[in-house]
Amino acid sequence: KTTGATWRSRPPSNSPNRYMPILSRVIAGQLTETNPLESVDNSTWETVSTVARSLNFALTVRDRSETNGVGQMPQSSFDTMIVTVEDVTPFTVFTPPTWGQGSTQTVSWVVGQTTNGTINCQNVNILFSSDGGANFSTTLASNTPNDGSQQITVPTIPDTNNALILVEAADNIFYALSDSFTVSNTPDFSFNNTNGDQSACNIDAVSYNFDYLTSNGFSETTTFSAAGNPTGSSVVFTPANLSSDGSFTMDVNGLTGAAVGDYTITVTGTSTSITKNVDVVLSINNGLCSSVANTTFQTSTTGVIFNTISNLNTGKPSGYSDYTAMSTDINRESSYDLTVYANSDGNFQIITYVWIDWNQNCSFDDAGEQYDLGTSANIVNNPTVNSPLSITVPSEALLGNTTMRVTTKYTAPGANQFPTSCENGADAEVEDYTVNVVASLSVGENVFENFNIWPNPNNGEFTVKLNSNSSDTIKINIYDIRGRQVFNNSYNNTSNFNEVINLGNVQSGIYLLNVSDGFRSTTKKIVVD
Incomplete structure (x- = not known):
């Protein structure tokens, strides 16, 4: 939630030390709660924030009981302290395989x-x-760089199945735990999902991407399988098995038409001796959430400029404005300035967020x-304080049309009532636009003379024709809608390429064809029936 208490006294x-939630719940993986039972020690009704917001804390210290004191x-x-929660990739620890003592x-x-x-x-x-x-009395590394990897020496202890790793910020308040693992000299393997739920x-x-790790000389071949994917879909592992440290990918295909809902997919690694x-x-x-302000x-929001989109002096026709008919093409790994104009309706504070x-x-x-x-105040049809903001299109962004949502919302001074992408009824305005992500281009986007693709749609075989004045070779790259080549x-380049x-x-679907000759480049959509 974006407002209200998430922690208790x-x-x-x-x-x-004060762990929030209490450490036993974190170890059990219970980071959030919904309608829990009341507890005597006030350990319930505590949940980590899953959205960007500000949290206000107060710490009280007493040197003796406030009643029946003797002497002094x-x-x-x-x-007091304000903690700002940001919307970023979660800080997480990979669970090790079995580790040998020493x-x-x-x-x-x-x-x-x-x-x-x-x-x-x-x-x-x-x-x-x-x-x-x-x-957690044993320190494996202290004040080591936050770079995602650190070599350590495993303590010499009796065998245990209840080992845990805790990685904590040396100069901040957050931390993360592994799941329980084993310390023993028995050969073993483990695998971890590295890109999160989808x-x-x-x-x-x-x-889904996974890392696969072996320990203590484990050398058996582990084969991967999955269960629980939506009915009608299929699962492909690449590679299908591993016999040494490495990584693998699980693709879940055929999701068009899958029933709406959350699916827990169990990924199984099976070797001769271990599963x-x-x-x-x-x-x-089944669609973007609705968000309509009052x-x-x-x-x-009174204006938006993003690449070729220029929608100015719009006022506030309603609590939500559908501008998705306005579209602009943007390239992966390229940067574009985003400028948003807003109206605070007087000497009030407003916050403007954009989501893509x-x-x-x-x-x-x-x-x-x-x-x-940014947070702006007392403006009428003026750029927000962080405008223009440079937006870099991620290299892994899916190709094709997607939605950009812009929300400007009133906030009481000091309250930091941040906009959220799906809220309704707020003192705000919401606007949606379309951006079309196309493949990265190393040269300028210039359409070739007499450029043509036929037939289109086609059955996977088609002709590309164009005129080129370059002496470089003609390069043709084709990507699926997920950006995979x-x-x-x-x-060889001829003036009349055919x-x-x-x-x-x-598979049938939409593909993007990019043609370049070192001087010109163009990207066109093709449809394979």
Whole structure:
């Protein structure tokens, strides 16, 4: 949630540490709660924030009981702190395979954006527990760079199945835990999902990436399988098995028409002597959430400029404006300035956020899809304080049309009532636009003379014709809608280029064909029936 309490006051304690939620719940993987039962020690009704917001904390210290004191008067003091939660990739620790006592091993974690911007955590501490988290008295590394990897020496302890790794910010308050793992000299393997849970909406496939690790000389071949994917879909592993450390990808295909809902897919690694499971979640959505503000006030976005989109002096026709008929083409890995004009409806504060659904999953909650155009005040049809903001199209953004949402919202001074992508009824205005992501281009986008593709649609075989004045070779690259290359070839350049292209047994769908000659380049959509 974006407002309201997420933590509770706990009974007084002589411990200098306060874990939120309590450490036992974190170890159990219970980071959020919905309608929990009341607890005597106030350990329930605590949940981590899953959206960007500000949290206000107060710490109270007392030197003795406030009643029945003897001698000196009881004393107390307090201090306050504001914690800013940002919408970034979660800081997570990979669960190791079995580790042998005294061996040199590598602790791995996902850094995300924790070294950048306002988080700016450059160093971490790595702690070890052999008793399931009852204590983390063993320090494996102190003040080591927050770079996602650190070699350590495993403590010489008796065998245990309850080992845990805790990686904490050395100069901040956040931390992450591994799942329980084993310390023993028994050969073993493990695998971890590295790109998180996925969502799909109006796309046919999603991919999950995994790291595969062995320990203590494990050399058996592990074969991967999955269960729980949506009915009618198929799962492909690349590679299908591994016998040494490496990585693999799980593609879930055929999602068009899958029933809306959340699916827990159990990924199984099976070797001769060991079987292990890892669960991932696939969410099937049927469209973007609605977001409509109220019209009581004139708080609004009054103009948007993004590449070729220029929509100015719009006022506030309603709480939501559908401008998706306005579209612009943007290239992967290229940067574009985004300028938003807004109206604060008087001497009031407003916050403007923009979201772009880069992975086309009909959700704006993914890391890297939210942009802060700033907190402005007392403006009428003027650029927000962070305008123009440079937007770089991610290299992994899916090709094709997607939605850009712009929200300008009133906030009380100091309250930091941030806009959210799916809220309704706020003192705000919401606008949607279309952006079309095309493949990265190394040269300028210039259409060739007499450029033509026929037939289009086709059955995977078609002719490309164009005139070229360059002496360089003609390069043709073809990508599927997810940006995966399905064809590439180079041809001798003639002034009148005419070549039959055969894609073989590709699936039916939309593809993007890019042609370049070192001087000109153009990208066109083709349809394979």
